[in-house]
Amino acid sequence: MRIAFFDTKEYDIPAFTRLGEEAGIEFKFFETRLGEDTAELARGYDGVCLFVNDVLSAPVAEKLYAAGVRVAALRCAGYNNVDLAACFGKLHVVRVPAYSPYAVAEHTMALLLTSVRRIHKAYNRTREFNFSLSGLTGFDLHGKTVGIVGTGKIGRVFADICRGFGMHVLGFDPYPAEGAGIEYVSEDELLARSDILSLHCPLTEENFHFLNADTLAKCKTGVVILNTSRGALIDAEALVESIKARKVGAACLDVYEEESDLFFRDFSGHIVEDDTLARLISMPNVIVTSHQAFLTGEALENIAETTVKNLTAFAAGAPLENELCYQCGRVEECRKSRRERCF
Numbered sequence: 001m002r003i004a005f006f007d008t009k010e011y012d013i014p015a016f017t018r019l020g021e022e023a024g025i026e027f028k029f030f031e032t033r034l035g036e037d038t039a040e041l042a043r044g045y046d047g048v049c050l051f052v053n054d055v056l057s058a059p060v061a062e063k064l065y066a067a068g069v070r071v072a073a074l075r076c077a078g079y080n081n082v083d084l085a086a087c088f089g090k091l092h093v094v095r096v097p098a099y100s101p102y103a104v105a106e107h108t109m110a111l112l113l114t115s116v117r118r119i120h121k122a123y124n125r126t127r128e129f130n131f132s133l134s135g136l137t138g139f140d141l142h143g144k145t146v147g148i149v150g151t152g153k154i155g156r157v158f159a160d161i162c163r164g165f166g167m168h169v170l171g172f173d174p175y176p177a178e179g180a181g182i183e184y185v186s187e188d189e190l191l192a193r194s195d196i197l198s199l200h201c202p203l204t205e206e207n208f209h210f211l212n213a214d215t216l217a218k219c220k221t222g223v224v225i226l227n228t229s230r231g232a233l234i235d236a237e238a239l240v241e242s243i244k245a246r247k248v249g250a251a252c253l254d255v256y257e258e259e260s261d262l263f264f265r266d267f268s269g270h271i272v273e274d275d276t277l278a279r280l281i282s283m284p285n286v287i288v289t290s291h292q293a294f295l296t297g298e299a300l301e302n303i304a305e306t307t308v309k310n311l312t313a314f315a316a317g318a319p320l321e322n323e324l325c326y327q328c329g330r331v332e333e334c335r336k337s338r339r340e341r342c343f
């Protein structure tokens with residue numbers, strides 16, 4: 001089996017090469033991202049392997065199908081970059097639903113602690129032998145209320161971590177997790193009561209700009225916003241305005257709405273054109289990491305392992321446990337629940 005691997009980073013290659021060889025899968029690593037202009041590179045391959053900023057839109061699905069590709073393996077959990085309806089009947093879409101919820105949840109806590117204890121400021125100061133404590137006053141997390149939007153795998157691990165710090169955990173999720181020790185409340189109550197708000201839901205059409213000028217206005221003054229989920233859950237311009245108005249006390253962002261042109265690349269010698277991102281990065285109470293919450297050795301190994309398993313099952317004509325289609329979750333009796341392929 002031959003797979004065209006798009007948006008390759010050096011950290012992808014070792015595990016995929018090793019596990020691929022063991023399974024008889026040859027990966028061809030392309031640095032470029034998948035899109036309309038690059039889909040033709042996959043001609044002659046059985047499948048494509050994609051990451052968060054590759055685009056599998058309707059025209060790309062058409063081109064891949066015409067080029068003989070029959071499977072698209074996402075090496076990530078989120079799939080907002082895939083037009084599932086357009087793929088249906090042409091490409092089987094498989095993903096890695098979980099690889100390390102700990103990696104993402106722990107990064108979220110790392111961001112929160114860095115922000116509230118001003119570690120990023122202290123680190124820069126002590127490197128220059130500036131041992132002043134002026135402006136470094138933080139606050140205790142113990143006794144604070146954290147609101148978690150989306151209490152799935154990652155949200156629940158983050159809830160556990162927060163409880164370990166003595167925080168009170170509120171949740172908002174259309175499918176509450178019973179017995180998870182989370183107090184479920186309405187969206188408005190979550191916004192009104194949370195000292196810290198953390199987003200852990202997938203990006204969908206319904207929750208695009210979940211945090212916007214209106215919802216940010218409903219938050220507590222001084223709220224700390226954490227987003228390690230997907231950038232477009234937050235209207236970044238509204239966030240800038242809320243920080244300038246001192247409504248939002250701090251923001252920690254591992255994802256950004258317009259990240260696809262910037263993240264994962266080195267722009268240190270360039271003038272960045274995105275004024276909203278530049279403004280956010282210039283603010284002392286904003287921390288940005290470039291979609292790295294998943295990046296642990298354990299997660300990379302699990303991602304490669306599940307992706308290779310998904311592709312091996314596809315090649316064997318077996319049921320695809322991690323297949324996605326546009327009907328998933330929308331029809332009562334889906335084919336996948338009967339252990340059949342989606343089409």
Ligand code: NAI
Pocket residue numbers: 077078097098101104149150151152153154155172173174175200201202203204206207228229230254255291292293294295
């Ligand atoms: P999951 O599927 O286990 O949980 C998602 C939860 O969100 C579910 O309980 C679902 O009911 C809930 N949900 C859906 N729509 C909602 C809405 N409108 N409001 C509130 N809750 C809603 O997913 P998991 O594994 O916990 O991942 C969550 C998200 O984290 C992924 O969709 C992905 O976007 C993001 N992610 C980010 C990574 C990073 O490196 N920054 C890495 C992995 C995932």
